[in-house]
Amino acid sequence: MIEIENMSFWYKEKSKVFDSLTMQLEPGKIYGLLGENGVGKTTFLRLIAGLLFPADGNCKVMDYTPGKRQPGFLSKIFYLPEEFMVTHQKADEYARNVGPFYPNFEYNHYATLMQEFGVDGEKKLHEMSFGQKKKAMISLALACNTELLLLDEPTNGLDIPSKSIFRRVVARAADDNKCIIISTHQVRDLEFLIDPIVILERNNVLLNESVESITRKLKFAVLSYVPEDALYSEPMMGGYGVVVPNTDGEESKVNIELLFNAAIANRARFAEWFN
Structure with a gap:
């Protein structure tokens, strides 16, 4: 699924974020991505998504080079950042517009998830609270049914009942062909969901092991x-x-x-x- 070999990356005028990072991530897993503040968790996800480019080394995702942003690659991956820009569209309208870019998108599944989270899809996204927007975007991400799902701090902004629903719907979405990577500081929210556990340290990976x-x-x-x-x-x-x-x-x-x-x-x- 994901093969990273001797990958290095740094921002201008800053020390290296990753230095010759090598690791593999497999389908059929829900990875928990942990690390101290500033260690590069979001950078790691953005490199996999093709939004950043390695300075050295190789990153292959489903045999694609993410940075090339090929349509076949983009249709198989959904990246949900911690903070995101939203349109003035209604949530349901936005889902109908975005969904067709993903071959396995199911609008009925999206509607079911929105109902589980208690979100009104007829409400405009920019008028929703942060938590409501987050639940709407999680619903869309899961309904796109991509082979690779990248979630950056997805439980941030969710109340306690919504966190329980999140764990349930993500566990339900997992299968042998999907790889889900969840970056989080809220480890107690995901303690019974994530396996394997990846811990990043500065420049490299400290742990990548199953429970x-x-x-x-x-x-x-x-x-x-x-x-x-x-x-x-x-x-x-x-x-x-x-x-x-x-x-x-x-x-x-x-x-x-x-x-x-x-x-x-x-x-x-x-x-x-x-x-």
Whole structure:
């Protein structure tokens, strides 16, 4: 689906965002893209979408070079940025105008999603609140039924019920032929949705692993004490949230916040374990 080899990118007069980045992303997955502020998550999505161009190296998406912006490529990808410009059209009218550019677009599916989110499609997009606009655009993105879906901070601006609906409709949209990449700071919103987990660090990728692979090597727990071999710990209700090496093969549920903090605090060890 996506093959990146020795890709480098930088903005003018700034240090490199990516330096010889190499990774593969496969269909049939919902990737969670994590990283500290300014590390390049949005830049990464824009490179895949062909809105930015690598300075060096190669980026192939479904055998296309994204930067060429070929019609065949554009019909197979939908990129929803965190912030977007909207027209003065009604939401339903906008969907009818945009949908035909995507061969698998289903207006009835769009209408069903709008109903699930509780959005009035007869209302003009520029008159909607940020959250309502976000739900309308998520509905359109999913209804276009593209092979690659890129979502940048999609739960930002959504209320609690809408976040639950978002998780449900994205899980329902996933299949073996699609790749969905979700960039987020709101990891608790997506904890049971994203798998694999990708953590970007400055210039490169720190982690790109399935939840199963992570839990084979690490254990997550809340304990009354901090074990000597803890990779990371933080106080929480009931004691300490800890990440420790999984030495006994016992399964645990991944706590993505703890995983992220442990990875940032132990970059070298994570690189050794998972690469």
